[in-house]
Amino acid sequence: MSQPNRVTLDIQGHIAHVRLNRPDKHNGLDMPMFRQLIQTARKIEKSRDIRCVILAGEGASFCAGLDFSAIAKQPSMAARLFLKWPWQKTNMAQEVAHCWRRLSVPVISVIHGNCFGGGMQLILASDIRIAHPDTRLSIMEIKWGLIPDMSGTIHLARLTREDIAKELTMTGRLFSASEGAEYGLISHVSSEPMAHAEALAAEICAKSPTAIAATKSLFDKTWQVGSWRALFWERWTQARLLGRKNQRIAMQNGLAKDKPAKPFLPRN
Known part of the structure; x- marks a missing residue:
């Protein structure tokens, strides 16, 4: 039996649009x-x-x-979320968020409606987070007697103060996009978050893809060491x-005042 199409991928030029596609359940996370x-x-x-990459959700959130009810129907499958083989660095629950941090290219999350629990941990793993002013956010795991276990703790440590991280995690309280920006968890609050993200992505794509990937890798390695x-x-x-090809192209484009910019090569 084929899996339902829970995630869509639409590549437009150099930008990959990824959408959570379970709008009837506010894109609640199930095994598929x-x-x-x-x-x-x-x-x-x-x-x-x-x-x-631009990561967004279909529908109202x-x-x-x-989605606890969906997960509870498949207890044997749910156990796989927490199983980590010796050769793996993450279990499945951690990997679903951390895989976006490990991507070589930057990930911009576009956030609207509700962004709770696992959804919150997904956006924390992205590089840039743009939220609509009406967005409601929560690190909600404490409501279920749990902790953020989808790599959220390491990303919280990069983004906000320890006391803020503890307060939000221990209370599970709702907070707004503007509060999220104040805490360092939201990069930009925008009434048109998708348009904002697309403009930013286009600006990033105009730069050397090799240097962009190197910048992401460097910051991820050095930000807290x-x-x-x-x-x-x-x-x-x-x-x-x-001296690499894209670096030489960037130099040539920077020095050429009136000549058309030479396109960059795919990153290597």
Whole structure:
């Protein structure tokens, strides 16, 4: 039996539009959606033509979190969420969010409606988060006697203060997009979040894809490590960029005042 189409992928030029596609359930996460989110991220990673991802949700909400009723109907399948084999670094629950952080290209989340629990952890794993002013957010796992277990804790540590992270996680309270921006969890609040994301993605795609991927990798490696280790990764990353084809193209385009910009090559 074929799986329902829980996640859609639409590639427009160099931008991959990924949408959670369960609008009748406010894009609640069930097992097919877990699998398809991971499969979609892997498909994107294999493409050297994709330079940016926009992650959004169909219908009235981005994602209302885990669909407990659907998961409860498949207890044996649900157990796979927490199973980690020795050769894996993440279990399935962690991988469904963390796979977007590991992508070589930047991921922009477009958020509207409700963004609770697992949905919140999905956006925390993205690189940039753009929310509609009416968005409602919550780290809701405490309501079920749980903790954020979809890699949310490591991404919270990158984005906000420890006391804020503890308060939001321990209370599970609802907060607004503007509050999220104040806490460092939302990058931009916009009345037209998709248009904002598409304009930003186009701006990113106009730059060297090799340098963009290197920037994401460098920041992910160094943002919260000791200064000596960060300096090493900075030197190593720059050495891999200098003199490469896309770096030379960027130099030529930067020096050419009136000539048409030369297109960049796929990242290597």
